[in-house]
Amino acid sequence: MTRSAPITAPAPADSPPGRPAESRSRRRSRRVTAHPVAGALFVLPFFLVVVAFLIVPLGYAFWLSLSSKSLATGVKFSGLDNYVRAFTDPLLLDGLLRVVLFGLVQIPIMLGIALAGALVLDAVTTKFALAFRLIAFMPYAVPAVVGALMWGFLYSRTFGPFADLPTLVGGEPIDFFSVSLLLLSLGNIVTWAWTGYNMIILYSALQGVPREMYEAAVIDGATPVQIALRVKVPAIKQAISLAAIFTVIGTMQFFTEPAIMARFAPQISAGYTPNLYAYNQAFAYSDFHYSAAVSFALGFLVFVVAYLFVFVNRRRGARA
Amino acid sequence: MKVKTRLPHLLMGVGILYFLVPLLWVVIAATKSQPDLLDSPALWFAEFNLFENIGQLFREDGGVYGKWLLNTALYSGLSALGATALAAAAGYGLARFQFLGKRLFETALLGMIMVPATALVLPTYLILAEVELVDTMWAVILPSLLSPFGAYLVRVYVDESVPVELIDAARIDRAGELRIFWQIVVPMMRPAIVTVFLFTLVATWNNYFLPLVMLSDAELYPLTVGLTTWFNTAQQEAGTRMLFNLVVTGSLLAIVPLVVAFVLLQRFWRSGASAGALK
Helix, strand or coil, X not given: CCCCCCCECCCCCCCCCCCCHHHHHHHHCCCCCCCCCHHHHHHHHHHHHHHHHHHHHHHHHHHHHXXXXXXXXXXXXXXXXXXXXXHCCHHHHHHHHHHHHHHHXXXXXXXXXXXXXXXXXXXXXXXXXXXXXXXXXXXXXCCHHHHHHHHHHHHCCCCCCCCCHHXXXXXXXXXXXXXXXXXXXXXXXXXXXXXXXXXXXXHHHHHCCCCHHHHHHHHCCCCHHHHHHHHHXXXXXXXXXXXXXXXXXXXXXXXXXXXXXXXXXXXXXXXXXXXXXXXXXXXXXXXXXXXXXXXHHHHHHHHHHHHHHHHHHHHHXXXX | CHHHHHHHHXXXXXXXXXXXXXXXXXXXXXXXXXXXXHHCCCCCCCCCCHHHHHHHHHHHHHHHHHHHHHHHHHHHHHHHHXXXXXHHHHHHHHHHCCCCCHHHHHHHHHHHHHCCHHHHHHHHHHHHHHCCCCCCCHHHHHHHCCCHHHHHHHHHHHHHXXXXXXXXHHHHCCCCHHHHHHHHHHHXXXXXXXXXXXXHHHHHHHCCHHHHHHCCCHHHCCHHHHHHHHHHHHHHCCCCCCCHHHHHHHHHHHXXXXXXXXXXXXXXXXXXXXXXXXX
């Protein structure tokens, strides 16, 4: 999985809590104005990078995806043929279904553990809890490649301690790379890598919940578990759903872990995940036109799902 | 009270074990020779071979591991610096100025955050191939400069913690816009800047898909791609060459700098990443 940013906004470190209303009104009647193009100039360099590495590549990929190349006819315009092919390609759909199933199981488990951990950290402030917080976060700093390699070694019969455990009591050794266990093995790698990260995000959100919100409940004799479930969790619903969105975006791009695990588990096919499929179409089969279509379609799908999620979430938030 | 916290502590203990075991394994395994790696108990030490492994690691294939390490540091350092600078300027510009198209750009920015990064990799490869930039360090660094989330984060932060009055006061004193940004705004948003820097640093350091697609010259590889090529060779040659121990030792050395950086800089990035989720 690839994720490039923390998902909470930083809190001002030393700004006064609550700006006085007076300064707000003064802001509207300010006498000095900035140079009219100064703001645009601050944004310009960023904008240029957006154009060069987001808009142009997507545009070019879309244009490429509208044509096809064959030995007989060379490159020729083919309209939406590549997309029709993509959405009827059993290999691609298979990979897509696999990733969706994977996400449906792995995401709730991971976020559930992360939330439980965050609630514990919010309530327990011992040295031990501090150590737990630090250690749980450490896998985030480990490259996904190295994480997948480490778990691959740990799973394997020759290097790892776990596969042969059942033989101690006369059982069969576990094959973590078998078809039936492979998704679980991958799920464990992802859970290991990202639970701590999400836990820190949720913990940070919990720290921002004002104490007054549950002081009354404490006085009324509510137990810590009741406070956690009835006050704290609803208070950070927004942060939880954001963590969920970013996890969904990451899961749909699933690539590194299966690509590395394929070295241990040859049954990981070229189309095991949609992203792996797009990569192999380009570099194993040199079909850049089809690869561009798969890439574009996948990106679009993820974008739409994420946007819908935000939209529905906002509507729900507005109604509440 | 003691009894009430026993269960949470037990659960945290299980968690610590879970998160730590793979890391412990890699530390222990890095001290073993290849035969010991295959034969000795996985989670306990055998003959101590760490320094021999490290020596061999930096000699193998003409010292290419050292190059990978330097490449990784160079790519992630430059990318993170550049991405942070762009995000800081853009975030400030959006938070504190009015200009044509600002509203539209801000809406688009939220959309950009949702664009999956890997969906851009193949398209970017195709573009960079057109301008003959693939298989150069720029093919990894330039696309990594894009950090819509960084810009958004800075924008939110400036909005909350850099008072308009302060900027106006500086303008009355006839300070130039660049000087205001550099001398007043940047110091005030340091937690946001450190956060964006660290997280883009990790993203580039750990990136696999982008360099895998962009680079074919082994001299240009970062650690992630380099280690996997060694691992592939080790698998294919089924242990006739001493490579598994190098993959393990190389993995350990690839992790250490970032884990140390995160633990040491905890105070900074935690204050940057705390509270107030996206609104």
